[in-house]
Amino acid sequence: MEMSGNVVIVESPAKAKTIEKFLGKDFKVVSSFGHIRDLAKKNIGIDIDNGFNPRYIITDDKKKVVAELKKSVKDAAAVWLASDEDREGEAISWHLMEVLGLSPENSKRIVFHEITKEAIQKAIQNPRPLNMNLVNAQQARRVLDRLVGFELSPILWKKIQPALSAGRVQSVAVRLIVEREREIISFKSESSFRASGEFTFTGEDGSEGTITAESSSRFTTEKDAEAFLMVCKDALFSIDDITVKPGTRSPAPPFTTSTLQQEAYRKLGLSVAQTMSVAQRLYEAGKITYMRTDSTNLSQLAINTAVKVITSEFGEKYSKSRQYKTKSKGAQEAHEAIRPTYMDNREVPGNAQEKRLYDLIWKRTLASQMSNAEIERTTITIGMSNSKSGFIAQGEVVRFDGFLKVYRESTDTNGEHAEEAPIPPVKPGIELNYRKICATEKYTTAAPRYTEASLVKKMEELGIGRPSTYAPVISTIQNRGYVSRGDRPGEKRRIRMVELSSGKIRSCDKSEIAGKEKSKLFPQDIGIVVNDFLVENFSEILDYHFTAGVEEQFDLIAEGSLDWSGMIGKFYAPFHSKVENTLEVSERKTGERLLGSHPETGEPVFVKIGRYGPVAQIGETSETGKPRFASLLKNQLIETITLDEALELFRLPRVVGTHEGSDMTVGIGKFGPYIRHENKFYSLKKDVDDPLEITEQRAIELIEEKREGDRNKTINTFGEILVLNGRYGPYISFKKSNYKIPKGTDPSSLTEEDCKKIIEKGSGSGKKGKK
């Protein structure tokens, strides 16, 4: 009989593969694929009256994994439980012991937080007993989340709409977005003027130089700005003062999940989910370390190789090795930072996204071990002979680039800071002449809407969510319809300008597009109504500090100084009575808002969430008549829609014109705005076309566009058999079923006979029946 000797269980199969190489043939390394058990869904999965005793089951997708694990450990001399060194990891080991029937005699708990040969061998030499306190902290976390999620969600089904959800993390994420929107709605933009001057001077060598500077004061009105220019007209300008301040800048720490998501969005335009899926592929290919981490820590091995690369590529003075402290709230540091597995791999094979993300990780990691940049900030003060006012020019010179040679972190501001012009060499006392001085109106702007990535950043700051859940939570709040990612075209606004040149003052207004948004998170009506309901009735859970508070208690449980079921009991009693009370006394919420009365009939006009979404309604059900309804447009909110805008909606459906002798009608259907022409439907372009504004010409354009698309979609037809181009490549469609075309076949060369064969053979491969 064969003895497998030692079996090591880790969480991830890619990790298992790597570790097996380090351990040699006495060790077999297998993976649990994360948690293997979870609370049952039936009856909340918790015996509430019995100390909140959890009822765990092996989830369907883990039955096979568990069966394999059982086989693996059956004849093992020793089982090494090597799940992550954090709360969840400890719990995974405990579940493994329970399910696989392991005991402290035949199993050992080991931990390591970097995957290097030394770290793993050291771990094997230092096994420790399972930490039941840590497991209990995890059970408390799990039970609390289930209680909150499974007691709050059903209230929403009853009071607002079926299939909604609420939870400790997602509901706070939605709240952030709703409250930001309200800040934006109530924000009043103000404007002021600031003058920018272009000056010329004659340098010591007789050559002419130019310097650009901003006025030291702002002006609240156009008149004030003009008065200032009048003063400038008669002023003599000279350089009053020059200060040079040295400074340094340090590199950003290596990537965690959250910072990777932010930078990949800002630099590569990837969504949070895209970033994770590209990173997953790099990880599975062995190119980078684990991508779900809150740690900025690098292994000594990684630091050493980074230093080697830096000194050989740039020289010793560019190298400065550092260890970064993780400062994010609730960090558990079970892994390393996200870094290349081998720093000397400058690039990796793969698609463009994989190459670019890898490059970003490589640069960030390398930069983190490089010298500070040394900069010099110069401020030049320009005085005026006839005024205390003046101009200031600022510029920065990089004296030593250091880490900036490879990497510069982006910011969330949309590059609104103009590039500073370089400061020419000048001396105090030099006289200047103005070439042009221009006072420009500047507006204050509201706080920006969240992007997926900046929301993750905020969540991390509040300590809600974990690296493994940032992306899924952001999907959930969009799938529930609470928020939606979208663009706004922005609005034109006038910018007043007054210019002084050649002794003359004249105004020269221009316009700019303000409030343009791309890929931002907008709250939807249902999200707003759910949020307001939860904030009103469950302010404790919705509090931004709720998670931080319970995390403190989880820490006490982990230290062994607090009993977990007692802690949950203290939370649950008041929470549950609030649940009961809310179910009893709270009214149904539709977000109804009265806009006014109809100008002709005097009937009330209001907006609310109806059975099929947000709707405007004229009149109420009575003996004399029925109310009229019209759906709100995608970018309209119950909170901000006006009476006039609501009345406009009743103009739909409407005829916009004729094409080929038939009417074109615009309306809003189940799938959004459409044009109907000869009983065929054509969708309007999201965020581009407004069904209330669309013209006959544009409608024809859309119809032709769609026809052209359909022509490209069809490769061939044989009666009922269609060869089509789809999202996932060419396929055959026959009687509402789809069939794959064998790889390597040119779809345009298929004959009717070929197609029939594929259809016969492919029975079952096509999507039959509906779900």
Place this chain on the structure above:
DNA sequence: CAGTGAGCGAGCTTCCGCTTGACTT
């Protein structure tokens, strides 16, 4: 694919954190 805005009302929806595939039209 594309109207709707009553009724009857079974049975279902849902949480957060660990992990990957399967498979799409």
